[in-house]
Amino acid sequence: MYDDFDRCYRAVQSKDGRFDGWFVTTVLTTGIYCRPSCPARPPRARNVRFLPTAAAAQGAGFRACKRCRPDASPGSPEWNVRTDAVARAMRLIADGTVDREGVTGLATRVGYTTRQLERLLQAEVGANPLAMARAQRTQTARMLIETTDMPFGDVAFAAGFASIRQFNDTVRAACASTPTELRLQARTPRRAGTTTGAGFMSVKLAVRRPFAYEGLFGHLAASGIPGVEEFRDGAYRRTMRLPSGNAVVSLRPHPDHVRCDLMLDDVRDLSTAIARTRRLLDLDADPEAVVDHLGADQHLAAVVAKAPGQRLPGTVDAEELAVRVVLGQQVSVKAARTHARRLVEAYGSPIDDVEGGLTHVFPDSTQLADIDPALMAFPKSRQRTLVGLVRGLLDGFVSLGPGSDWNTAREQLLALPGIGPWTTEVIAMRGLGDPDAFPASDLGVLSAAKQLDLPFDARALVAHSSRWRPWRAYATQHLWTALDHDVNVWPPKETS
Structure with missing residues (x-):
């Protein structure tokens, strides 16, 4: 643009x-x-x-405006609606891959040589991977400087800088102010209790309006796994696994932002935790484009107008989401939660939650490698599907994550026994964030389609949905919101 x-x-x-x-x-x-x-x-x-990008501007010698703080604006929605190499690289950079694995590791994940990837990013976003990662570190540092009372040494460490000198030099060059000056100039008062310990911080996550958060948060709360997720004191809370430790995140939605409280085992995971939380809540979406496109269909116009700005209920871990979708095949939301709870209690990592009732982090594929069939109180066919998925994730046959190619992931999933189009499309929609994923055979989708005088045969609905592309996942969310179901209720009627 x-x-x-x-x-x-x-x-x-x-x-x-x-x-x-x-x-x-x-x-x-x-x-x-x-x-x-x-x-x-x-x-x-x-x-x-x-x-x-801000990285391109910083690379060209420009400093961030102290009034509008462009380095704190929402992320570009472009990287979440594309599946080419540049978009996948941008999602991986946001997840902290460059800081953890270097540019070589980033290029390997995308499937290009380092030089090829650098040329692509320079041509399209005006900066190479290192510059993009540096800009992200600067953004994280500025956020911590202006919204917390953390010592500057801890800020530098949490933002990913290699030294205090590098931190000071980068902030001064990008912001035309020293860290001390930025903290003194911060116009918004810091909230009491913003930093109650080395690993606790509270930040505001920017969103684009309109922001219809009820369907998003209602879905997350209604499908939450006890011990891993809960609703407490007006917030959706959950645990998550991060590269250097675990975390608990507490999220409270507002019309123009989401208040995010994080308790981290290791503050170096801050940027990754925020990036994954933004993906969980689909905060970098372009709601105006979705509203304009879907609202043009006479069948969807009323539901779009009723609650514009729907977001896709995502995940902090695509592999976790895939396991949960398999557990939810052909059963109710309540039954799926029960199956997932048993799995978590048997194989998940225990976690201390002094603020609430969270007890475990969802197990990864390594922890599920030797799963006991006796714990899987569901048909043997679905047991085989779950075991096949775990093995596929372990041996690399199935690749799910920020840098995954959506269509390749679909092919890998469909090659596993017991995984069909519904499972694949739900994983693509909620796990990978594909805005055009469409689980046409979903019972909720078909029920809502019937209510709205849309075709309620899956094949006919797929044909009709061609006019919704590339936003069919958002059409799915709008269809779900037409139902009288707990996923549309926020705050939830009962705590988890």
Whole structure:
């Protein structure tokens, strides 16, 4: 989009927040870059250049605007609607792959040589992988500086910097202020108790409006596994496994943001935890594009207008989601929760939760390698499916994660015994975030389709759904919200 100067400049003139994260505005006369919705007076067109990312702007020598804080805007929705190498690389960078495995590890995961991947990213996003990772570290550091009382040494460590000097130099170059100055200039007062320990922090996660969070949070709460997830004190809470330890995240939705409280075993996991939480809540979506497209269908127009801005209920771990979907084949939500609870209690990692009732982290494929069939109180055919999925994940035959190619993952899943289109599409939708995934045979989808005078035969509905592409997953979410079901109730009627 940043190549369309006239469209971008119109967005800047109107201070349109819908375009925050799509591009940044660089001002040649001041050396500053801003988000499109910056409240400052729009610069003259001849003094403006548009770049795709904050990393590209920083690489070109521009400093972040202290007023609109472009490095804190929502992420670009573009990387979540594409499955090409650049999009997969961007999702992996957000997940912290460069910091953990280097550029070589990133390139290997995407299936390119390091040089090929660097050329692709430079051409499309204006920065190489190291610059993108550096910009992400800077964003994390600024967030911690301005919203917590953490000592700067701990901030540098948590943000992923190799040294205090590198931290100071990078923040000063990117923000035109020292860490001390940023903390003093922070305009929003820090919330009492923002840092109650080395691993606790509270942040606001930015969203694009409209944000219809009831269906999203209702779905997560209704399908939550006891011990792994719960509703408590107005928040959805859950455990998650991270590269350097475990974490508990507590999430409270608001119309324009989500309050995120994190308790981390290791603060180095902060950026990854935030990235995975954003994927869980689909916070980098482009709701206006979805509303405009789906609202044009007369059958969906009413449900779209009733609750615009639906998000896809995602996951913090695609492998976990895949196991849960298999457990939920042909059973109710309540039965699926029961099966998952037994699995968690037998194989999950125990965790201490001083703030609530969470007890375990969901087991990974290694922990499920020798699963006891006696614990699987469901048909033998589904037992074979679960064992086959776990083996596929262990030996690498099935690859699920931020850098996965959605269509390749579908082929790998469909090759496993007992996994058909419904299972595959739900995993693609909720586990991988494919915005065009469509579980047409889902009973809830078909029931809602009948209510809305849509075809309620799966094959006919697939044919009709072609007009919803590339947003069929969001059409699915809108269809689910048409039902009288607990997944649409927030706050939930009962605690988990």
